[in-house]
Amino acid sequence: MGESSRIAGQDSLRADARRNRRRILSAARVVFAEHGIDAPMATVARRAGVGVATLYRRFPTRDALVRAAFAHQMDICARTLTEALADPDPWQGFQRLVETVCELQRAERGFPAAFVAAFPDSTREHARVREQTERDFMTLVRRAQAAGALRADFHPSDFAVALLSHCGLVTALPGDRAASRRLVAYLLQSFRAEAAHGALPAPSALSLRSLPLAAHGSQGQRPSSA
Amino acid sequence: MGESSRIAGQDSLRADARRNRRRILSAARVVFAEHGIDAPMATVARRAGVGVATLYRRFPTRDALVRAAFAHQMDICARTLTEALADPDPWQGFQRLVETVCELQRAERGFPAAFVAAFPDSTREHARVREQTERDFMTLVRRAQAAGALRADFHPSDFAVALLSHCGLVTALPGDRAASRRLVAYLLQSFRAEAAHGALPAPSALSLRSLPLAAHGSQGQRPSSA
DNA sequence: TGGCAACCGGACGAGATCGTCCACTTGACC
DNA sequence: GGTCAAGTGGACGATCTCGTCCGGTTGCCA
Numbered sequence: 001m002g003e004s005s006r007i008a009g010q011d012s013l014r015a016d017a018r019r020n021r022r023r024i025l026s027a028a029r030v031v032f033a034e035h036g037i038d039a040p041m042a043t044v045a046r047r048a049g050v051g052v053a054t055l056y057r058r059f060p061t062r063d064a065l066v067r068a069a070f071a072h073q074m075d076i077c078a079r080t081l082t083e084a085l086a087d088p089d090p091w092q093g094f095q096r097l098v099e100t101v102c103e104l105q106r107a108e109r110g111f112p113a114a115f116v117a118a119f120p121d122s123t124r125e126h127a128r129v130r131e132q133t134e135r136d137f138m139t140l141v142r143r144a145q146a147a148g149a150l151r152a153d154f155h156p157s158d159f160a161v162a163l164l165s166h167c168g169l170v171t172a173l174p175g176d177r178a179a180s181r182r183l184v185a186y187l188l189q190s191f192r193a194e195a196a197h198g199a200l201p202a203p204s205a206l207s208l209r210s211l212p213l214a215a216h217g218s219q220g221q222r223p224s225s226a
Numbered sequence: 227m228g229e230s231s232r233i234a235g236q237d238s239l240r241a242d243a244r245r246n247r248r249r250i251l252s253a254a255r256v257v258f259a260e261h262g263i264d265a266p267m268a269t270v271a272r273r274a275g276v277g278v279a280t281l282y283r284r285f286p287t288r289d290a291l292v293r294a295a296f297a298h299q300m301d302i303c304a305r306t307l308t309e310a311l312a313d314p315d316p317w318q319g320f321q322r323l324v325e326t327v328c329e330l331q332r333a334e335r336g337f338p339a340a341f342v343a344a345f346p347d348s349t350r351e352h353a354r355v356r357e358q359t360e361r362d363f364m365t366l367v368r369r370a371q372a373a374g375a376l377r378a379d380f381h382p383s384d385f386a387v388a389l390l391s392h393c394g395l396v397t398a399l400p401g402d403r404a405a406s407r408r409l410v411a412y413l414l415q416s417f418r419a420e421a422a423h424g425a426l427p428a429p430s431a432l433s434l435r436s437l438p439l440a441a442h443g444s445q446g447q448r449p450s451s452a
Numbered sequence: 453t454g455g456c457a458a459c460c461g462g463a464c465g466a467g468a469t470c471g472t473c474c475a476c477t478t479g480a481c482c
Numbered sequence: 483g484g485t486c487a488a489g490t491g492g493a494c495g496a497t498c499t500c501g502t503c504c505g506g507t508t509g510c511c512a
Contacts (some may be wrong), residue, residue, distance in 0.1 A: 168397060195421050240509060
């Protein structure tokens with residue numbers, strides 16, 4: 001598993017509190033899927049059969065709730081990257097990474113919104129994990145390029161470009177799996193070395209830091225900072 | 227120009243009313259760019275130096291305001307399609323169409339949100355224009371395919387896929403022109419016939435009807451409906 | 453210049469959401 | 483079983499947005 005249970009979190013809770021926590025998370029996923037990530041907190045609480053105060057005590061901000069609700073998906077992302085690095089065929093790993101993340105985006109309706117929401121690094125530990133993830137991804141890219149499978153002018157930020165645009169697509173067309181798959185197929189094709197025909201415009205200066213690949217914490221409890 | 231001034235619209239207004247109308251539209255573009263398309267109507271009114279009532283009288287719904295504010299952009303889209311059809315090189319026309327629409331999306335900040343917002347056909351005339359636009363686009367596609375420039379398995383819905391995903395990208399990264407240009411370049415490359423390597427997954431059933439290429443009206447004044 | 457119809461804008465009531473406070477309940481440990 | 487800290491939930495005040503109403507103003511035409 002990934003980055004769960006940190007900082008004396010849910011384990012030290014009383015039994016009923018732990019049960020309520022789980023209920024809240026489950027309800028949050030459902031509600032976020034139905035009404036988007038901006039759904040009223042009270043709706044989540046009602047759905048969980050819990051008072052608003054309980055919800056706010058456990059997750060002081062909406063961010064905290066969102067992060068915790070989709071922590072599982074984020075863990076899967078991180079694990080897929082690890083597996084991709086272990087794959088003897090680097091292109092295979094790269095391709096699977098893109099496909100898996102996009103699959104997650106299209107499967108869990110609220111996830112895309114959570115995906116683009118910018119979460120500040122809450123702890124030093126998170127920052128460390130994120131940096132390691134970035135390094136791992138760079139390694140994967142270089143390896144795939146060295147193997148002659150990934151085009152030489154592919155820039156790491158292109159990965160973010162792909163994910164963010166796919167994210168926008170599934171947000172605009174929730175439920176249209178065909179459209180999502182099409183985009184992924186087109187993008188993967190144009191990332192292949194054989195596809196490199198003309199020159200590309202300059203890459204974005206965007207870093208990967210804001211993508212949940214970098215496994216943000218699942219707990220919350222940050223000061224506030226809007 | 228395109229589809230402006232219909233149904234005894236702004237022309238029959240008194241001089242001061244017409245002036246206020248223009249002020250409102252100008253303010254709306256600024257406010258939508260800054261705070262998104264969901265910005266409070268009162269903010270737009272204040273920025274325009276106008277009372278809320280005036281704003282509501284002129285544009286009964288937010289939809290109406292949004293449509294009118296970006297009518298110019300929509301006209302440009304429609305015109306670009308016409309020019310693309312007239313271009314002797316169909317690929318050139320196709321490419322320029324994609325680039326122009328994406329250029330508009332990245333230039334005017336509120337436009338992407340307006341772009342994906344689903345506007346119901348308000349009049350029979352709008353429906354007619356939209357259908358004609360769809361036919362024109364299909365013609366362009368077929369022509370480019372016949373010329374051997376556009377890949378044979380390109381499906382018209384792929385155009386919507388491209389625009390919607392690009393739209394999501396610029397929404398997530400407003401101001402990052404490099405990212406936008408990169409995505410467009412990648413997509414155009416993979417639409418070229420030479421790029422067709424493996425088979426693509428099935429296309430989406432999505433129609434182009436909801437895209438502003440089809441030049442929705444710029445007036446508003448629909449009953450209400452949402 | 454005078455009159456009227458169109459136009460204007462601020463105030464206002466309704467409705468929604470947020471996040472906190474506090475009196476009551478319950479699980480865990482002795 | 484008793485104690486008490488941890489946990490609970492609903493009520494509440496603050497804030498925000500919407501869309502309408504109405505008394506005052508102004509452009510336009512005779």
